[in-house]
Amino acid sequence: xxxxxxxxxxxxxxxxxxxxxxxxxxxxxxxxxxxxxxxxxxxxxxxxxxxxxxxxxxxxxxxxxxxxxxxxxxxxxxxxxxxxxxxxxxxxxxxxxxxxxxxxxxxxxxxxxxxxxxxxxxxxxxxxxxxxxxxxxxxxxxxxxx
Numbered sequence: 001x002x003x004x005x006x007x008x009x010x011x012x013x014x015x016x017x018x019x020x021x022x023x024x025x026x027x028x029x030x031x032x033x034x035x036x037x038x039x040x041x042x043x044x045x046x047x048x049x050x051x052x053x054x055x056x057x058x059x060x061x062x063x064x065x066x067x068x069x070x071x072x073x074x075x076x077x078x079x080x081x082x083x084x085x086x087x088x089x090x091x092x093x094x095x096x097x098x099x100x101x102x103x104x105x106x107x108x109x110x111x112x113x114x115x116x117x118x119x120x121x122x123x124x125x126x127x128x129x130x131x132x133x134x135x136x137x138x139x140x141x142x143x144x145x146x
Contacts, residue, residue, distance in 0.1 A: 002035040014038060017138045020045055022091065022116060029069025032076050039079040039136040041129065044088060044116050045069060046095045047102075073102040080106040081132040083125065085113035107132065 006013035017039040020028035025045025031037065046052055047070040050060035073080060080103040084096030093110055100108035111123050118125040133139050 002031065002037075006035075015138050015140075017041070017136065019043075022046075023067075026067025026069055029067055029072040030065070032069075032072035037076075037078065039081075039132075039138050040073075040076070041081045041083070041132065042069070042096075042099060043083045043118065044085065044091055044096075045082070045099060046091045047098045051095070052091065070098055070102045073099060073106065077104055079132065079136045081109070081128070082106055083109045083111070083118075083128065085115060085117055086110050087113060088115040090115040 002016060005011050005016055013036070015038050016035075018028040018031055018037045019041045020026065021043040022045060025042040026049065028037075028040060028042065029045075032040065046067070048066045048068040050063045050066050053060060053063055080100070082096050082100045082103070084091075084093045086093050096108060096110065100106040109128055111117075113123060117123070
């Protein structure tokens, strides 16, 4: 997907970012060292599959693709926004804390909700995303506010 976007004449490759929700955050983590993402947003994402696979009866040694997002963030030098629910029963919010700690330029927002519970009426998700995007190179200069 990144390659297809970057090849388009109407897309500035320097302004392509990554957004991953839950398992999609692991896919974005895999992309981080492979493509120059301008910023990353992770919602309800795990540090790596092996870190919680045992809870579901899967031994770490059987995980073929660990989706090690924490390791990818350790070498990533661009803005990262991590948003997670404190009551997430699928991926505990400790994963979000570890991801934010791994990122050099990471911001963590925890909310009183479960896994992927981003109701715009109840939680400030859109305001958080907008504030983050305004601090990144993802938006054109004409959209940034001082």
